[in-house]
Amino acid sequence: MHANTSSLARRLMLGGLLAGALALSGCAALRSLSTEVSSFGEWPAERQAGTYAFERLPSQQAQAAETELLENAARPALEKAGFKPAAEGQAPDVLVQVGARDSRTISSPWDDPIWWRGGFGYWRHGPWLAPRWNLSMRYDFPRYESQVALLLRDRASGKPLYETRASAETGSRAGVELYSALFQASLMDFPRLGMNPRRVVVEVGSAP
Numbered sequence: 611m612h613a614n615t616s617s618l619a620r621r622l623m624l625g626g627l628l629a630g631a632l633a634l635s636g637c638a639a640l641r642s643l644s645t646e647v648s649s650f651g652e653w654p655a656e657r658q659a660g661t662y663a664f665e666r667l668p669s670q671q672a673q674a675a676e677t678e679l680l681e682n683a684a685r686p687a688l689e690k691a692g693f694k695p696a697a698e699g700q701a702p703d704v705l706v707q708v709g710a711r712d713s714r715t716i717s718s719p720w721d722d723p724i725w726w727r728g729g730f731g732y733w734r735h736g737p738w739l740a741p742r743w744n745l746s747m748r749y750d751f752p753r754y755e756s757q758v759a760l761l762l763r764d765r766a767s768g769k770p771l772y773e774t775r776a777s778a779e780t781g782s783r784a785g786v787e788l789y790s791a792l793f794q795a796s797l798m799d800f801p802r803l804g805m806n807p808r809r810v811v812v813e814v815g816s817a818p
Contacts, residue, residue, distance in 0.1 A: 641813070641814050641815060642811055642812070642813060642814075643778055643788070643791050643792075643795075643811065643812055643813070643814045644778065644809060644810075644811050645776045645777060645778040645791075645792060645795040645809070645810050645811070645812065646776065646777050646778070646807045646808070646809060646810075647774065647775070647776045647795055647796055647798070647799075647804075647807060647808055647809075647810045648774070648775055648806040648807045648808075649772070649773065649774040649775075649796070649799065649800075649802075649803045649804065649806065650772075650773045650774070650803065650806070651762075651770065651771050651772035651773050651774075651803070652771065653762075653771050653772045653800075653801035654771075655801075657801075658692070659691060659692030659693045659694075659703075659800075660693065660694075660702075660703030660704060661693065661694050661695065661696040661697075661700065661702045661703045661704075662688060662693045662694070662695060662696060662702050662703065662704045662705070662706050662762075663695070663696045663702035663704075663705060663706070663765075664681045664705075664706050664707070664708065665705040665706065665707050665763070666707075667707065677708075679786060679789075680708045680709070680710050680758070680789060681708055682786065683758075683786050683789035683790040683793055684706070684708045684758075684760060684789075684790075684793040686790060686793075686794065687790070687793035687794040687796065687797045688706065688793075688797065690794065690797070691797045691800045692800075701765060702765055703764075703765060704762045704763060704764060704765060704771065705762075705763045705764075705765050706760065706761070706762055706763075707760070707761040707763070708758065708759070708760050708761075708793075709758065709759045709760075710756070710757065710758045710759070710789055710792075711756075711757055712754050712755070712756050712757075713754065713755045713757075753779055753780070754779070754780050755777055755778070755779050755780070756777065756778055756780055756788060756789070756792060757775060757776070757777035757792070758775065758776055758777075758789055758792040758793050758796060759773070759774070759775040759796075760773070760774050760775070760793065760796055760797070761773050772800065772801060774796040774797060774800070775796060776792045776793070776795040776796035776810065777792070778792060778795075787814055787815065788814060791812045791813070791814045792812075794812050795810040795811075795812045798810050798812070
């Protein structure tokens with residue numbers, strides 16, 4: 611009886627450890643993204659978020675697939691801020707325009723005086739070894755700055771009420787997940803404005 615009880619306890623403990631490992635692996639999919647956010651506008655203090663619909667510029671209409679991707683990335687942030695999509699045939703309270711861009715930059719190894727990533731230069735392998743010279747190929751590493759912008763306009767009057775944008779430096783071109791995080795950062799303080807620019811940290815990825 612005692613042996614059976616001990617065996618059961620070991621199985622339960624093992625099951626708990628496996629469940630914990632799975633939970634941690636799920637959480638590992640999340641990563642923090644530090645963004646720079648700026649917001650402008652005069653959103654009326656007494657006005658509720660209300661319903662919304664997307665509005666496309668002529669250039670965006672010509673790139674319908676790309677624009678729809680951005681709109682889908684912005685939806686969770688808009689709804690988290692209190693907005694709801696207008697029902698079919700219903701006039702929305704606000705019209706929303708979205709935009710995004712990725713700019714490629716070069717990060718040079720010569721910008722880092724401690725860890726040179728290739729090149730002809732003076733370096734040392736550990737603080738306890740003598741300095742050495744290294745002759746190798748020098749190569750630069752591309753970086754990207756991704757930025758999203760969002761404009762809310764009153765549908766009835768056409769007046770711009772709230773404009774916000776968020777940017778972050780990334781190691782590759784942005785996808786839906788990153789754009790979604792940037793839109794979330796851009797509307798984090800809605801309808802407040804705050805200091806421009808300001809640092810906002812959000813999570814990229816799905817919660818476990």
